[in-house]
Amino acid sequence: MTKTGPAPSNTGLEAHYRQMRRIRSFEERVGELFVRGESAGSMLHLSIGEESAAVGVCSAMRDGDTFTTHHRGHGIFLARGADPNRMMAEIAGKATGYCHGKGGSMHIADMSLGHLGANAIVGGGIPAVVGAALAARRRGTGQLSVAFFGDGAMGQGILYESMNMAALWDLPAVFVCINNQWGMGTRIDQATRVTALHDRAAAFGLAAETVDGRDVREVQAAAARILDGARAGRPGFLAVECYRFFGHARKDKSPYRSPKEEAAGRSRDPVAFARDALIAAGMAEARLDEIDQAIATEMEASIDAAIAAEEPPLQAMFRDVFAPDAPEPEPLARRIDRVLARD
Amino acid sequence: METLTYREALRRALADAMEEDPDVFVIGEEVGRYGGAYGVTKGLIEQFGPDRLIDTPISEAAIVGTGVGAAMAGMRPVVELMYVDFIGMTMDQLANQAAKIRYMFGGQIGVPMVLRTQGGTGRSAGAQHSQSLEAYVMHTPGLRLAMPATVADAYHLLRQALRQPDPVVFIEHKALYALSEAVDLAAPVPDWGRAALRRPGGDLAIVSYSRQLHHALAAAERLDAEGIAAAVIDLRTLNPLDFETVRGAVEAAGRAMVVSEGPLTAGVAAELAARISEECFDFLENPVLRVAGEDVPISVSPGLEAASVPTPELIVDAARRLMA
Numbered sequence: 001m002t003k004t005g006p007a008p009s010n011t012g013l014e015a016h017y018r019q020m021r022r023i024r025s026f027e028e029r030v031g032e033l034f035v036r037g038e039s040a041g042s043m044l045h046l047s048i049g050e051e052s053a054a055v056g057v058c059s060a061m062r063d064g065d066t067f068t069t070h071h072r073g074h075g076i077f078l079a080r081g082a083d084p085n086r087m088m089a090e091i092a093g094k095a096t097g098y099c100h101g102k103g104g105s106m107h108i109a110d111m112s113l114g115h116l117g118a119n120a121i122v123g124g125g126i127p128a129v130v131g132a133a134l135a136a137r138r139r140g141t142g143q144l145s146v147a148f149f150g151d152g153a154m155g156q157g158i159l160y161e162s163m164n165m166a167a168l169w170d171l172p173a174v175f176v177c178i179n180n181q182w183g184m185g186t187r188i189d190q191a192t193r194v195t196a197l198h199d200r201a202a203a204f205g206l207a208a209e210t211v212d213g214r215d216v217r218e219v220q221a222a223a224a225r226i227l228d229g230a231r232a233g234r235p236g237f238l239a240v241e242c243y244r245f246f247g248h249a250r251k252d253k254s255p256y257r258s259p260k261e262e263a264a265g266r267s268r269d270p271v272a273f274a275r276d277a278l279i280a281a282g283m284a285e286a287r288l289d290e291i292d293q294a295i296a297t298e299m300e301a302s303i304d305a306a307i308a309a310e311e312p313p314l315q316a317m318f319r320d321v322f323a324p325d326a327p328e329p330e331p332l333a334r335r336i337d338r339v340l341a342r343d
Numbered sequence: 344m345e346t347l348t349y350r351e352a353l354r355r356a357l358a359d360a361m362e363e364d365p366d367v368f369v370i371g372e373e374v375g376r377y378g379g380a381y382g383v384t385k386g387l388i389e390q391f392g393p394d395r396l397i398d399t400p401i402s403e404a405a406i407v408g409t410g411v412g413a414a415m416a417g418m419r420p421v422v423e424l425m426y427v428d429f430i431g432m433t434m435d436q437l438a439n440q441a442a443k444i445r446y447m448f449g450g451q452i453g454v455p456m457v458l459r460t461q462g463g464t465g466r467s468a469g470a471q472h473s474q475s476l477e478a479y480v481m482h483t484p485g486l487r488l489a490m491p492a493t494v495a496d497a498y499h500l501l502r503q504a505l506r507q508p509d510p511v512v513f514i515e516h517k518a519l520y521a522l523s524e525a526v527d528l529a530a531p532v533p534d535w536g537r538a539a540l541r542r543p544g545g546d547l548a549i550v551s552y553s554r555q556l557h558h559a560l561a562a563a564e565r566l567d568a569e570g571i572a573a574a575v576i577d578l579r580t581l582n583p584l585d586f587e588t589v590r591g592a593v594e595a596a597g598r599a600m601v602v603s604e605g606p607l608t609a610g611v612a613a614e615l616a617a618r619i620s621e622e623c624f625d626f627l628e629n630p631v632l633r634v635a636g637e638d639v640p641i642s643v644s645p646g647l648e649a650a651s652v653p654t655p656e657l658i659v660d661a662a663r664r665l666m667a
Binding site for chain 1: 368394397399400402404405406407408409410411412413414415416417418420435436439440443444445446447448449450451452453484485487507508509583621622624625
């Protein structure tokens, strides 16, 4: 049931382009952070090629809406208003990051922006959206809750449990599958017989669509249909078809797929597509270059700030296991001293 | 004073909490129309309606995950997991999500969810419906763990659990639901996280919790007739763990035994015994004894089932030899 809406206009396309360019630029800087040895570890999953999914869906969200993301969620968080400086600091494991360096790329969160958390367990963040939607409906807040995940999560049972419950209870919840065709080194057709992913959601009674992610305007239009329906009590599912431009994580050079396939996938670049559309609509290339340059400067600064930022103090290790007024766990060294201090 | 069963005390705690706080709701399999597999929530749906007694499909992982999301959104979910044996299905949501959200997110938010479940032997329910899996929970930083042994605690620990800012796993014992005691629910009880000295005694300290508390008390009664005064401690919560109360009783007696229904190896009794051995070493006259479940699955055969976990006879016998 892939639908085609009315022909998209260029209204808002420049704003979408800026957002997608910011994501692309941020992710390129994350790659640079890794190459420079300044990231905390190598568990960095870039969303280059998937910018239209983040921007298209997030542009249909409203202030106060909540969401969870997956391990490839930098772009979504940026599209919801994240501060790239605090994000980059978190990815570098620094005290100035969103989670004071304890979460990193895959566990970044910000309650003030409705980000209930990225997740390093495939599908792990999906049911929280059911709970948040249940709470929103009970309290009459009008909030919507959106779960973002990749095509890999289509193999996880908890997705189906969650979609079933959301549909059963008519919750203001939306499930967004960013189908970049690859779950680590396994292509979608190597993981399932049914690659029309929205069919599965429809089977649970969700309003379900698949949209081509090349044109962010198409994604936004589809997302608006699905999200508006969910707000009115008909939960939905949207699969956004795109391509993972690079390897699974920073060290992965994708030896399991052909250069030909990669070239075809990368030719469906949503950022380039939006740029071409803006030029075709009369925007000067020089103006677009200025936009790109300003964004590159902003993102470069986030790297410098992250590298310069303080590490969390060691005592922070014992903080926030439980609520602040609870006693912190006793450090092992102190415990050993205590046990051996016999007289 | 009034006479209540453990089951009724739990129900009363839920009803009082829901009465007091509109954010409290119960969600789980068969909690509403059916009234709970062990009848704890019976009648509550008539009082509070289906929006607060939410019946779910059989989807344990997503039920717990829904509780996590609702708690993050400001609600006070009571998630019922019908049997603790099903915890494996929920372990990602419990151990990777609920337990770690406050920490991973740098203290931004907690998950004030209570996961009510029940475990233990006593009903010939077999290997997949009779386990004592509290060690799984105790082994996971970020989770609180309460295991009420008495009717008063069934009420008060659940009320206290519902005031905690962090996730609490609340494990009832299936063999205690019909336990009937005269209680005054208005009488003061120990604070959350404090153990209770259920019986004083200067010869031996028996540390226990949940149903094994009753076996330990029965054993202490018999030992008393033989001239052995055994102190019996009810831990009440395993996280927080009140080691100071344990230390006091062990240091006074010089002999200690930990009684638990969970399997012996790497279990709650093992942790307690290690702590006692480390911290009370100079006071011990004998090794700390673990009296725990056998390292076997639980059988349906009533004879095999009963022999798989500590009995009062075993506790008495072990205590005599510890005193010798």
